[in-house]
Amino acid sequence: MHPTDVQALSLLTAAPGPLTVKQIADMTGLTTGSATRLVDRLERGGYVVRAPDQQDRRRVLVTPVPDRVARVTAVWDDLGQAWQTLLDGHTEDELEVITRHMRRAHDLSHDQMRHLRSQPKPD
Numbered sequence: 001m002h003p004t005d006v007q008a009l010s011l012l013t014a015a016p017g018p019l020t021v022k023q024i025a026d027m028t029g030l031t032t033g034s035a036t037r038l039v040d041r042l043e044r045g046g047y048v049v050r051a052p053d054q055q056d057r058r059r060v061l062v063t064p065v066p067d068r069v070a071r072v073t074a075v076w077d078d079l080g081q082a083w084q085t086l087l088d089g090h091t092e093d094e095l096e097v098i099t100r101h102m103r104r105a106h107d108l109s110h111d112q113m114r115h116l117r118s119q120p121k122p123d
Contacts, residue, residue, distance in 0.1 A: 001072065004028060004030070004038060005041060005042060005047075006076070007028055008028060008035075008039075009042065009047060009048075009072060011024065011028070012024075012063070012064040013064050013069055017061075018051070018061035018062055019062055020053075020060065020061060020062065021035050021036050021039055021060065024038070024039065024062065029109065029110055029113045031117070045068070046065060046068050047068045047072070048062050048063060048064055048065060049063050049065060050062055
């Protein structure tokens with residue numbers, strides 16, 4: 001499974017409800033075309049289902065399949081424990097600095113992607 005697929009599953013499971021492909025694209029920094037292909041892969045693997053939005057039939061909502069996601073989550077449990085051990089070695093003040101840095105790096109990356117996408121395509 002591609003890291004972006006895992007990231008999308010994580011976002012879907014953390015969201016309070018189903019997401020649209022556009023929302024997934026915005027959250028991952030992918031184009032809508034790439035996000036559509038990502039959702040296609042996840043759907044083929046049985047990790048998500050698509051369903052029409054009952055409020056707006058033009059939209060399609062993507063929902064994770066809990067049993068399939070649980071299988072992926074189990075693989076990452078050991079890694080999560082290792083990260084927790086790493087983070088446990090820091091003070092609260094250090095964790096605040098790390099968190100602030102990660103948020104700023106995330107925002108900078110997304111700003112740069114938006115900027116690059118707004119530029120004319122090279123020949």
